[in-house]
Amino acid sequence: MIKINIKSTQNPTIIKFEFPDFITENQNFEFKNIDEAKNSPLAQQLFYLPFVKTVYISGNFIAIERFSIVEWEDVQDAVAEQIEDYINKGGKIVIVDENAPKKQPVTVYGETTPNPATLKFVANKLITKTAVEFKNIDETAPSPLAKELFGFAYVKEIFIDENYISITKYDLYDWNDITLELRSFIKLYIENGGTVLNEDYVAQNPKAEKQQITNFDSLDTTSQQIINILEEYVKPAVQADGGNILFDSYDETEKRVKVVLQGACNGCPSSTFTLKSGIENMLKDMLNDKDIIVEAING
Template structure:
């Protein structure tokens, strides 16, 4: 008789249901809808619940991300009961667990960025839906991949976005000496089922939270317009260069916009020029305000 244990995560919308034994060896699964969950009869059943947004299966747990129409407190026991009943009556968590030990081929290639200290490694597989930056190994609770990368003595910082990893190196090494080693490591890590980002362990970041719909609605109109401009026009461009930009604040008196640069954009020699000649001029034009100033915060 199996009884799953309910575990809260650092992300309030994601709840873990832990099994006494491993249910997925060396491979993690992410399903965003019932059609994607064909390999998991249990996930397909759970998607019939109207509040289930995404399902992650890894190791000995299933993590469920909910929509905001409910709170976990009101439904978590019923979900656990449904999982227990399904599994204890012969239902399968995964259709073919024997495939878990097989490698899943992935391609990885390196791209240069405007920042000579940063190289972008593009992966042929989705790594995360939440961009995260790691300044040291102490920050890597949510990223087994970043934790392993910091064990290389030449790795200074790591930034992981949807399908790429940006690595910032110390000046002690040249890219010609370490690129192949890093590319091979990332490729083998992903192929062997390593987790790039564990969504259930992401700690809420105040600068990221501002851009979420529920918090976005509480901002003033100008701040909302600035975020929309950054999201639509600026982020795709900086992502192509291996970086990211986050809105921090807007001071209506000083007309000052503060942003956070991540990944290849952080510390890039051309970032000041990009801010002033690119982003600042764009905001002045689109907001019809010549007094707008843009400033980057160094974290």
């Protein structure tokens, strides 16, 4: 007889029902409604419960997201009993279509950054060609993934670039408690073919234009040199740390360079030191101008 273990998550609307053994083999499933759950008789049965919003099946667990009409503490034991009864009577969790295209497993791992509030989740595949930052859920129209991630109470800011997602958390939470849940969610989302970023939408977004230097040829020579230095020598280093740096402007009278820090670089305790002792000194040396000042502005 199979016995299920009930586990809460950091998202109060989602709860996990864990099995003693794996119930899928290198496959993850997400069902938003009963029609999507045609290959999962168990998920279809769960959708008859009026409070079930989404069913996730992965590894050794089934996770269910609820609508707000109930609290989990009132119904979780009954749901676990229903799942146990179904499985112990020989019910199928997932019916695998042998002719269906195989999903490509995705590896996602967490990587620390110099900013203790930011963790970098790295995938083994390219997920976007455009760097983009989201400060809140209202900005996430270009990124369905970012919108989903802001559903977690501990997610404060998101930065997405190339093959990684940098997530900044609120100080109230500890990475030890939330990293596994975030990593599993991102892995499942990408494997299921979810849209990480709508590149066309981003291109039409006025806020994103700042990130693309479209007027390079019309800039003064010094500004062009600064941009080239930042792109070649600085950006690769900050990207490796889960962040990004953007050229904003150069004031020839004040010799002041303004840049925008994103992702792990934004709010990092060491960012001031990096700006002054690293980037500023580099520009002074490479441009042979000891009066240059580098200043970070809010993105």
